Amino acid sequence: xxxxxxxxxxxxxxxxxxxxxxxxxxxxxxxxxxxxxxxxxxxxxxxxxxxxxxxxxxxxxxxxxxxxxxxxxxxxxxxxxxxxxxxxxxxxxxxxxxxxxxxxxxxxxxxxxxxxxxxxxxxxxxxxxxxxxxxxxxxxxxxxxxxxxxxxxxxxxxxxxxxxxxxxxxxxxxxxxxxxxxxxxxxxxxxxxxxxxxxxxxxxxxxxxxxxxxxxxxxxxxxxxxxxxxxxxxxxxxxxxxxxxxxxxxxxxxxxxxxxxxxxxxxxxxxxxxxxxxxxxxxxxxxxxxxxxxxxxxxxxxxxxxxxxxxxxxxxxxxxxxxxxxxxxxxxxxxxxxxxxxxxxxxxxxxxxxxxxxxxxxxxxxxxxxxxxxxxxxxxxxxxxxxxxxxxxxxxxxxxxxxxxxxxxxxxxxxxxxxxxxxxxxxxxxxxxxxxxxxxxxxxxxxxxxxxxxxxxxxxxxxxxxxxxxxxxxxxxxxxxxxxxxxxxxxxxxxxxxxxxxxxxxxxxxxxxxxxxxxxxxxxxxxxxxxxxxxxxxxxxxxxxxxxxx
Numbered sequence: 401x402x403x404x405x406x407x408x409x410x411x412x413x414x415x416x417x418x419x420x421x422x423x424x425x426x427x428x429x430x431x432x433x434x435x436x437x438x439x440x441x442x443x444x445x446x447x448x449x450x451x452x453x454x455x456x457x458x459x460x461x462x463x464x465x466x467x468x469x470x471x472x473x474x475x476x477x478x479x480x481x482x483x484x485x486x487x488x489x490x491x492x493x494x495x496x497x498x499x500x501x502x503x504x505x506x507x508x509x510x511x512x513x514x515x516x517x518x519x520x521x522x523x524x525x526x527x528x529x530x531x532x533x534x535x536x537x538x539x540x541x542x543x544x545x546x547x548x549x550x551x552x553x554x555x556x557x558x559x560x561x562x563x564x565x566x567x568x569x570x571x572x573x574x575x576x577x578x579x580x581x582x583x584x585x586x587x588x589x590x591x592x593x594x595x596x597x598x599x600x601x602x603x604x605x606x607x608x609x610x611x612x613x614x615x616x617x618x619x620x621x622x623x624x625x626x627x628x629x630x631x632x633x634x635x636x637x638x639x640x641x642x643x644x645x646x647x648x649x650x651x652x653x654x655x656x657x658x659x660x661x662x663x664x665x666x667x668x669x670x671x672x673x674x675x676x677x678x679x680x681x682x683x684x685x686x687x688x689x690x691x692x693x694x695x696x697x698x699x700x701x702x703x704x705x706x707x708x709x710x711x712x713x714x715x716x717x718x719x720x721x722x723x724x725x726x727x728x729x730x731x732x733x734x735x736x737x738x739x740x741x742x743x744x745x746x747x748x749x750x751x752x753x754x755x756x757x758x759x760x761x762x763x764x765x766x767x768x769x770x771x772x773x774x775x776x777x778x779x780x781x782x783x784x785x786x787x788x789x790x791x792x793x794x795x796x797x798x799x800x801x802x803x804x805x806x807x808x809x810x811x812x813x814x815x816x817x818x819x820x821x822x823x824x825x826x827x828x829x830x831x832x833x834x835x836x837x838x839x840x841x842x843x844x845x846x847x848x849x850x851x852x853x854x855x856x857x858x859x860x861x862x863x864x865x866x867x868x869x870x871x872x873x874x875x876x877x878x879x880x881x882x883x884x885x886x887x888x889x890x891x892x893x894x895x896x897x898x899x900x901x902x903x904x905x906x907x908x909x910x911x912x913x914x915x916x917x918x919x920x921x922x923x924x925x926x927x928x929x930x931x932x933x934x935x936x937x938x939x940x941x942x943x944x945x946x947x948x949x950x
Contacts, residue, residue: 413911414515414540416576416888423538427492431458431517431533435495436465436472443475443500445643446507453514458533459526470494475506484578484645485543488512490535501543504645508576512540515915522574522918546844548807548859549890550579550649551883556586556660557685558866559605559627560875566640567872571921573644575887580641581719581788581861583651584629587659587682587690591628592650592712596704597665601628604664607681613828613868615685617939621870626681634712642714649771650713653721654702655692655755662690668698670729670736685867687724694730694739694751699758706762716769717786722756723773746779753779760785771807774799788861790815792950793846800849800856808844809861812947814886816878817865819942825929827877828868829940832947836926840885840905841897862886868940873922877933880923884912 414421431454439447450473451462467474472495481487481501486509489497496513500506514521516535551572553560560568565582572580584591590604606626612619629637641648660681662669669676670693682688692698709718727748730736740751753776760770760782771786774795781787786805789796796806811818811831818831844860862883869875885905894900906926916923924933 413908414512415884415905415908415912416891417905417908418512418540418542419893420541421538422540423490424536425491425538427537428534429490429492429496429537431460431462431473431496432471433460434471435460435462436469437462438465438467438469438472438474440467440474440476442477442503443506445503445645446475446498446510449507449643450510450513454517454521454533456525457521457523458517458531459529460533467497472496474498475510476500477502477506481505482543484508484547485541486512488516488538488540488542490516490537490539492537496535504578505543507573507645508542508544509540511574511576512542514574519911519914519918522915544576544891545893546857546859546890548579548861549577549887550581550807550809550859550861551577551879551886552581552583552651552809552861552863552865554583554586554864554866555591556583556589556653558610558870559589559591559625560866560872561627562629562633562637564872565637569637569641569644569646571883571919572646574915574919575884576891577883577887578646579649579859579861580646581649581651581863582637583653583719583865585651585653585660586657587688588685589626589628589681590660590664592634592652592709593628593630594705594708595631596708597701599664600661600705602664604660604681607683609683610870611684611867612870613935613938614830614941616941619938620683631708631712638713647715647717648713649715649717649719650709651719651721652702652705652709653723654759655694655698655752656723656725657688657721658692659688659690662692665701668692668701670733672735673729673732687726689726689728691725691729692755693733694736694755699755702759703762706759710766710768716767717771718763718768719771719788720756720759721772722752722776723790725752725775727752749779751779752776753782756785757782786858790863792948794950796857797846797848800853803856805856805858807858807861809863810950811863812950813842814839814860814862815865816862816882817868819940820878820882820924821928822942823928825934826940827874827929827933827935828938829942830868831941832943832945834882834947836882836885836909837902839882840889840902841900842886842889843897844889860886860890868938873932876922877924877929880916880921881909881913881926884909884916 498509666676787799819829
């Protein structure tokens with residue numbers, strides 16, 4: 401179990417908890433107007449980040465200096481440490497040293513330093529003319545449990561402007577999360593500019609109105625909704641993330657969840673079954689029957705789309721969805737049935753597998769890897785593909801046992817659109833109750849897996865689906881504070897769920913709430929929603945009882 405702390409003890413209430421803390425010692429380490437910043441090769445991005453954040457919060461110039469000098473904040477890389485691991489040493493005799501196993505480790509150590517300096521370190525300007533940056537002498541050793549520590553942000557259902565995405569990258573970094581899964585396309589909107597196919601954003605990025613609450617609600621927001629990211633917006637997002645050692649994984653959802661694309665280019669749909677020219681960008685929620693046609697023209701279209709996506713996103717993984725693809729139109733389509741016969745496939749499930757395998761090979765030829773939702777297991781998993789296990793643990797277990805890599809994100813545990821309390825005051829209550837403690841006790845690696853099989857669990861991810869999150873404030877409320885608990889699950893080397901010290905975590909969260917306040921995060925307070933959080937009259941879909949373990 402990690403050596404955690406109380407809010408007044410060593411480490412200042414760190415979240416996520418580090419591996420070990422030695423201290424605090426006597427005295428205080430002060431970063432002041434004469435403190436220099438010594439940045440060894442490989443630490444330049446972290447040095448810039450420290451000047452922009454701590455420099456702004458405390459009014460510190462942090463001029464360049466020598467690591468051998470006193471009163472110095474020194475950054476260095478030591479390959480003997482784990483790549484994302486770090487050692488932070490604070491000593492009143494010489495200052496602070498952060499040594500990382502690689503550039504990312506140095507950056508995560510800098511995030512720890514920021515937490516040690518108190519909530520003021522999370523503000524953008526000094527609160528007083530002589531604001532003090534002080535921490536107790538101590539040594540912290542730390543390294544993450546998982547290499548994939550992610551959050552999905554659904555910008556298709558409700559568009560989040562670029563500045564909101566950049567803000568969330570900062571929030572992920574503050575919690576040592578290193579993957580942003582950006583869900584860019586769905587029935588309700590296409591959010592990425594594609595030069596070759598301009599109608600994807602001219603038409604596909606906008607819907608006429610939006611269902612308020614659950615799809616059974618009688619309420620509508622009659623305002624048109626939409627937006628998209630230009631190529632330069634995406635380049636900025638990816639570069640901003642890279643400076644924070646975060647990988648942005650794009651998702652282009654196929655062959656289901658595609659009505660926005662079909663509305664823009666009707667030939668993409670099953671034209672021999674439905675009048676695709678009458679389809680508009682969908683204005684409600686749920687599983688949509690209008691899916692892509694399994695034709696060569698559709699394959700070429702999405703190859704062209706992905707050529708532009710690959711040019712913008714350097715991520716090894718490209719997410720292609722593969723979830724919730726109803727097969728009714730394929731069953732009724734002469735074109736789809738002819739394709740099944742031509743390929744000697746057993747049926748529609750194998751037809752979807754053929755579709756996904758095509759892009760698995762296409763991506764592999766370009767040095768990338770396909771990742772998809774666990775439905776891609778049906779009909780045979782594409783060779784080399786990885787699985788996002790969302791319907792429960794079962795898909796991830798099956799994939800890992802067959803030698804495929806897995807990201808664990810079961811909806812019953814870490815879907816942040818699910819409600820946080822059984823109270824009727826919860827805004828737009830969806831799904832099972834998933835409290836902060838429930839998320840904190842989530843275990844990404846199922847006990848059914850052997851050691852070799854468990855090695856295929858790349859990590860874990862919390863997913864924020866935004867059907868009922870129509871503003872940044874609603875997003876904040878659903879995501880926080882649970883993302884802080886999830887971050888500890890993903891980073892820290894915790895014991896089994898029943899043995900985790902939740903009381904200690906809540907003590908550290910008492911400090912962390914002040915950091916979130918300083919960052920302007922509109923989180924759910926421990927005592928329940930504030931008056932402005934409530935959405936009376938907006939229908940949700942709560943599910944009673946404990947979620948099944950599947």
